Amino acid sequence: MNLKAETLSKIDEVITHYPVKRSATLPLLHLIQEDIGHLPPETSEWVAAKLELEPINVLEVITFYPMFRQKPIGRRHIKVCRTLSCALVGGYKTCATFEAEFKTHLGEVSPDGEVTVDFVECLASCGTAPVVLIDDELHEKVDAAKAKQLSDQIKAEAKKR
Amino acid sequence: MIATAKPDLVTVNIDGQEIAVPKGTNVIEAARLVNVDVPHYCYHPKLTIVGNCRMCLIEMGMPAVDPATKAPVMDPATGKQKINWIPRPQIGCGTNVSPGLHVRTTTPMVKDAREGVMEFLLINHPLDCPICDQAGECKLQEQATGYGRGYSRFIEDKNVKPKRTQLGPRVTLDDERCILCSRCIRFSKEIARDDVLGFVDRGSYSTLTCFPGKKLENNYSLNTVDICPVGALTSTDFRFKMRVWFLKQTNAIDTESSVGANTVVWSREGTIYRITPRRNDEVNDTWMADSGRVLFKAVQAPDRLSAVKINGTDSAFDIAINAAAELFKANAGAVAVVGSGRSTVEEQFLAKQLATALKAPTYLVSRVGEGDKLLVSADRNPNVRGALVTGLIPTLPSAELVDLGAQIDAGKIKVVVTLGEDLAAAGLNAGQLAKISVIVLGTHANSMAGGAAVVFPTLTAFEKSGTFVNQQFRIQKFLKAVPPIAGATDDLIVLAKLVGAAGGAMLPTEVYALWKSIAAAVPALATTTFANLPETGQLLDATPFLALPFVEGETLHYKPAQHVVAAANA
Numbered sequence A: 001m002n003l004k005a006e007t008l009s010k011i012d013e014v015i016t017h018y019p020v021k022r023s024a025t026l027p028l029l030h031l032i033q034e035d036i037g038h039l040p041p042e043t044s045e046w047v048a049a050k051l052e053l054e055p056i057n058v059l060e061v062i063t064f065y066p067m068f069r070q071k072p073i074g075r076r077h078i079k080v081c082r083t084l085s086c087a088l089v090g091g092y093k094t095c096a097t098f099e100a101e102f103k104t105h106l107g108e109v110s111p112d113g114e115v116t117v118d119f120v121e122c123l124a125s126c127g128t129a130p131v132v133l134i135d136d137e138l139h140e141k142v143d144a145a146k147a148k149q150l151s152d153q154i155k156a157e158a159k160k161r
Numbered sequence B: 001m002i003a004t005a006k007p008d009l010v011t012v013n014i015d016g017q018e019i020a021v022p023k024g025t026n027v028i029e030a031a032r033l034v035n036v037d038v039p040h041y042c043y044h045p046k047l048t049i050v051g052n053c054r055m056c057l058i059e060m061g062m063p064a065v066d067p068a069t070k071a072p073v074m075d076p077a078t079g080k081q082k083i084n085w086i087p088r089p090q091i092g093c094g095t096n097v098s099p100g101l102h103v104r105t106t107t108p109m110v111k112d113a114r115e116g117v118m119e120f121l122l123i124n125h126p127l128d129c130p131i132c133d134q135a136g137e138c139k140l141q142e143q144a145t146g147y148g149r150g151y152s153r154f155i156e157d158k159n160v161k162p163k164r165t166q167l168g169p170r171v172t173l174d175d176e177r178c179i180l181c182s183r184c185i186r187f188s189k190e191i192a193r194d195d196v197l198g199f200v201d202r203g204s205y206s207t208l209t210c211f212p213g214k215k216l217e218n219n220y221s222l223n224t225v226d227i228c229p230v231g232a233l234t235s236t237d238f239r240f241k242m243r244v245w246f247l248k249q250t251n252a253i254d255t256e257s258s259v260g261a262n263t264v265v266w267s268r269e270g271t272i273y274r275i276t277p278r279r280n281d282e283v284n285d286t287w288m289a290d291s292g293r294v295l296f297k298a299v300q301a302p303d304r305l306s307a308v309k310i311n312g313t314d315s316a317f318d319i320a321i322n323a324a325a326e327l328f329k330a331n332a333g334a335v336a337v338v339g340s341g342r343s344t345v346e347e348q349f350l351a352k353q354l355a356t357a358l359k360a361p362t363y364l365v366s367r368v369g370e371g372d373k374l375l376v377s378a379d380r381n382p383n384v385r386g387a388l389v390t391g392l393i394p395t396l397p398s399a400e401l402v403d404l405g406a407q408i409d410a411g412k413i414k415v416v417v418t419l420g421e422d423l424a425a426a427g428l429n430a431g432q433l434a435k436i437s438v439i440v441l442g443t444h445a446n447s448m449a450g451g452a453a454v455v456f457p458t459l460t461a462f463e464k465s466g467t468f469v470n471q472q473f474r475i476q477k478f479l480k481a482v483p484p485i486a487g488a489t490d491d492l493i494v495l496a497k498l499v500g501a502a503g504g505a506m507l508p509t510e511v512y513a514l515w516k517s518i519a520a521a522v523p524a525l526a527t528t529t530f531a532n533l534p535e536t537g538q539l540l541d542a543t544p545f546l547a548l549p550f551v552e553g554e555t556l557h558y559k560p561a562q563h564v565v566a567a568a569n570a
Helices: A005-015 A021-036 A043-051 A055-064 A084-088 A091-101 A144-160 B027-033 B108-123 B139-147 B183-190 B222-227 B317-330 B345-358 B384-389 B402-409 B430-435 B447-451 B491-501 B511-521 B562-569
Strands: A076-081 A115-120 A132-134 A137-139 B009-014 B017-022 B057-063 B083-085 B102-104 B171-173 B197-200 B207-210 B233-235 B248-253 B262-268 B271-277 B335-338 B415-419 B437-442 B454-457 B466-469 B474-478
Touching: A005 A021, A005 A043, A021 A043, A021 A055, A043 A055, A055 B197, A055 B207, A076 A084, A076 A091, A084 A091, A091 A115, A091 A144, A132 A144, B009 B027, B017 B027, B027 B057, B027 B102, B057 B108, B083 B102, B108 B139, B171 B222, B183 B197, B183 B222, B222 B233, B222 B271, B248 B474, B317 B415, B317 B437, B317 B454, B317 B491, B335 B345, B335 B402, B345 B384, B345 B415, B345 B466, B345 B491, B345 B511, B384 B466, B402 B430, B415 B491, B437 B447, B437 B491
Parallel strands: A076 A115, B009 B102, B335 B415, B415 B437, B437 B454
Antiparallel strands: A076 A132, A132 A137, B009 B017, B057 B083, B057 B102, B171 B233, B197 B207, B248 B262, B262 B271, B466 B474
């Protein structure tokens, strides 16, 4: 595990927050995912050693929660809401637009490495459907046209780099 | 041992029957005592309770009291205290008894709950019973018949999961059949202390898995197969070999160590197919080691002895007995008997009679390995204590027959009768062996059988009945599971005939009758008979042997005597 010194100190600190070490499993996994971007295969063993557990105990947690990623994602994570309110006003089209714009498929890293598009459950902004979460930023009323616009914006930023 | 305090009893009412049960008993166990079956999958009496299968749902209530005055509320219709029934079903496994608890298992709500749970469990179950090894001993099959709705409403597609994962060298997993009860996971963690199994993914994709790169290969892995309520975990060895309903079950004892785990031998038409543990809460709970489950392969092994031989040539039984008698006569006073910690109590008793008739010294060979602190002890002979109780040996045996070797070198011993022990392996050198005539009673070929004066092929523990005294001084009986192979003779017959050949009184050659002689001759066994020995064994008085430095360390339900522990640490 190649973790930043800062992450390691955060990990050591967060373990002290709980009466039993096992309870720190979720926070540790979040910290590692924040640092590396995903949870590489050796995570289970590393966390288990850190928390005096067996690796299978950690693997159970990693595979249980869909927000833990076991594979790398693109530079940006585009999450399109698929739940009812968004679906009724064109969430599927929004999602298809992102996929077409970046020539990618759901859950995969786009060929240019810029994005990973995911079709996720409710993002809790039904009044402004369809909604899209790009990394930590919420975009409201994203119809196909706005999806195209957001895609162009991302591509433009990518070109500048 | 510290005497357990008398458990506090709690009176509960199950389906109208009152019963007093110890505090801490759960509803499933309490119901079992009044012969009420509460169906369950994940609950196992020797594992922690997780309550995740939901099959044991019951209706429960408590006697009503007035909230203000705490006075009992009476039901005018029956004149008894009213019962406040909880309007939702509760799980029986996770509900411990409390005074006055009322339980109903036959109401429409319970019936609906069970049908609902069964229907959900069967949604992703492949229902491949016709090709499933568990069929016939499958809880899902039994309880679907007993408590299910009888027909399916399921029209969707079932999940597809891995069908034949090798979890380890002895266990094969069919994930589609798994109902996610987690018994195997808890067993691995709590009993075997090898936490490698777990559920990955979630919802209907949940899959039982071994951690990538690890294997379920501890010496207790096959217990997961025993406790699996469905056909998900199967024994790689037994898989697809035989339908369980064709098999005859015979109670037996694991012979691999002095723990004496209780077992069941499953056989059909003289062939043994598998060995599984038998519950004995004082010895092995419901577990046994994997290594004890393959011992039956010795019965049909190619190196089984099957012909009586005199000086290497085939002979007949009576001629061989006469040859032995001649040897005894010609070498009177120069005979030794090497008994075995693998022999039964009955055989050791007869060996003692033989030694007495011949005025011969007796020996035993010890086998010491490493104990695993669970169900394989350090003493790999199942019955050393039997030899002590019957008086065959006065003290603990050593691994090498040094004294016997010295006697042979001195020319004092010229004939050795060995009960299955390999004298060369037990430390006699070629020169010493060349000086003696050996009478072998044995099951399998070893370096002795070739050069022996007389060879009597005898029986494995699966082909005869008898008793072993385990490390707790618990005498336990086992019964003949399969008929002997052709050419082999019961050890008791050979020994009784040899006693006769040595000039002793003729003794019974059959285990039930022989016990009359044993009871008469051995004070510690005076009140015991083979027929009356309970299935769970009977503890003998260990006090005469307390001072002996037994080799066993702590195992399940056994703690070595304090002074032995102190000596080991010193």
